[in-house]
Amino acid sequence: MANTTPSVSDYKGIVGPLRHRCSHCQAAGPNLLRCNGCLAVRYCSCEHQAAHWPKHKSACSKIKKARAKLAQEDHAVRNATEDFMTPANAFESHAGHFWGMINTRDYMRARMALALKLLRQGTLGSVSEAYEHMRDMLRLNRSDNMGIRDMVPALMLRLDLDQECYDFVKWWATCDPDGRYDWGDMDLPHLNIHGADVFEEPKFLLVKYNPDLNSLVALLLLNLKLLVDIHNLKITRKILSRTRLPTKLRDKIELAVVRSPLSTKLQKEAPGSLLQTESTLINHIRQLGVALATSDRQFMFNLFDPDEALCRRPEAYSRGSWEEMAFAIQNSYAAWWEMEGVLDLLKDAxxxxxxxxxxxxxxxxxxxxxxxxxxxxxxxxxxxxxxxxxxxxxxxxxxxxxxxxxxxxxxxxxxxxxxxxxxxxxxxxxxxxxxxxxxx
Structure with missing residues (x-):
């Protein structure tokens, strides 16, 4: 059996935003050829595809098999023989609480297996597709028996869906304050927070006795991402102050040095207001960092030295355990790695x-x-x-x-x-x- 244990290289790709790139030479471009086998990687020429084939062959085969398995399970659910435990087509009759139907679980496992294999490719196409699978699986199974909500926030950050990430984390942290949310009631609101204030105090997460580790990590990284954008703006403004460039050109340069879509608003802020926003972010980062250290003292040590946590895939975990930390590292490390300037800032701190x-x-x-x-x-x-x-x-x-x-x-x-x-x-x-x- 082929070794399926993740390696460190699975999490460390090119630093910076995900873009469509040739998997052989890493050149970016709009007209790359897509592999017809896995549909997850791209190439700038047939020659580069052939040259990369020895490395890609195994992953391509696994993804093709995963797609075939998912298609098989999809057909089985849509064409099931109805009885007192099995609906004829759960996609039509039981969307929202799939896991409650025994015959849908193989489908959900097959879809998750495909998503995980796609994620290991680390391309814009593969990460985007994995994210879409996971979001749709949450639609099909609101109560999320598979722990998909632990992985989604970091994927959103990798795809620069920063507002969506914040809304997602806040909904899960606040949706069931008294433990009475009926996950089987499709009339109740679900993931319905949109446009929440990213710069508000993170009290909704910190008031909890034991906040969710993956949510803490996601909000911490989001705030650090915005902080780095502010630093890039400040440096750019210092340099541009020595020039006589037209205002429109200066604005374009400033927008080019920030990554988060949320930072387009920061670019319009005056220097004094930007300093205040920076101070607010540093305060929030401190609060989240201290909460993270209190919740799991191992996480930051392993973030700086992640090899062991990235290469061991636990089967299960308990709250506060090494295994929980390892899952959180594996869920988020690619996002940390790709977020230019964030790890450098933490290392300097x-x-x-x-x-x-x-x-x-x-x-x-x-x-x-x-x-x-x-x-x-x-x-x-x-x-x-x-x-x-x-x-x-x-x-x-x-x-x-x-x-x-x-x-x-x-x-x-x-x-x-x-x-x-x-x-x-x-x-x-x-x-x-x-x-x-x-x-x-």
Whole structure:
């Protein structure tokens, strides 16, 4: 049997927005040839398709078989022999609660299997098709017995359906506050939130005692995506301020450096308003980051070092377990990887946290009865690595300042702040030590 275990390369494609690309040379273009076998990958020429065939052959065969299996199960549901447990055509009579019909489950499993195989191709076409399958499966089975809602938000972010992602997460977080939503009642509203305020306080998710891990991850990434767009706008405006380009051309350049469709509104904001929006996003990111660390302390460590979590496919999980974290990493890592600037921002925030934590670690290791390698079995370096991850949200604003800085490395804002702190001149934010205690 062929090895179906995912590999790290399945999640790490080209950084940036998904576009139709040649799967051999990665060239983008509007007139690429589509593979007639799997319909999931494209090529810029027949020669490149032939050259890529040895790599693509196995995946192409699996997707073709998955499509054939789905067609077979679809036919079986549509043409079932009716009895007291089986409808003649569940697509017409039981849309909304498919899982309640035993004869539809093989169809749903076959459709999910196809969607997962498509996702592993990582192309715009394959991700878009997988997303459409999953959305339609939620229409057919509202109560989502297969956990599709855990995967959909990250797919939306990859496809730059950012408003849809926010609406989707908010609906699932607020649809059943008292546990009385009747999933079998097709007259009740379903996924009916549209155009919710993405910049509102994320209280609807954070008020929960144990918020959903995948929802936390999706909203965190969405806010970081918007924050990076603001940084790109600020840098572009700094550069364009030195030119005399026409206003229309400047506007086109600014729009070209943002990714989220929501950022087209940010591009119209005045500098002061943009700074306020940036501050709001940083505050929301801190709240979501701290909630994520509280909900699952393993996630951020594995986001920075994801290989083990990406390569092991658990069969099941319990809340707060390593397996739940692994599923969340696998559901979202391609979105993290493709979102240019986001992981770099977090890595810089971690570096800032590490720099500010060195003195504290030195005090800890020099204070009895702490002895590296004995009771705690942790070295000072290991403690510093852990603290840098746990405190990165505290120092995110330093990384945000660095991201908009165009000067020499030695004079970056974080370096200046660190120098001021060491010289007793204090931090530019008076409550920094209090924040460090609160978030660290």
């Amino acid at each position: 971690r570096m800032c946290a590490r720099q500010r934590s060195k003195d504290e670690i030195e005090q800890i290791v020099n204070t009895k009865p702490f002895k590296p390698g004995s009771v705690s079995n942790r070295t000072a370096e290991e403690l510093l690595e852990d603290m840098s991850v746990n405190r990165l949200w505290t120092w995110l604003h330093y990384a945000a300042e660095n991201a908009c800085y165009l000067g020499p490395w030695s004079k970056r804002p974080s370096e200046r702040h660190e120098s001021q702190a060491r010289n007793g001149l204090g931090s530019p934010l008076s409550d920094m030590k209090g924040r460090a205690r609160k978030f660290g």
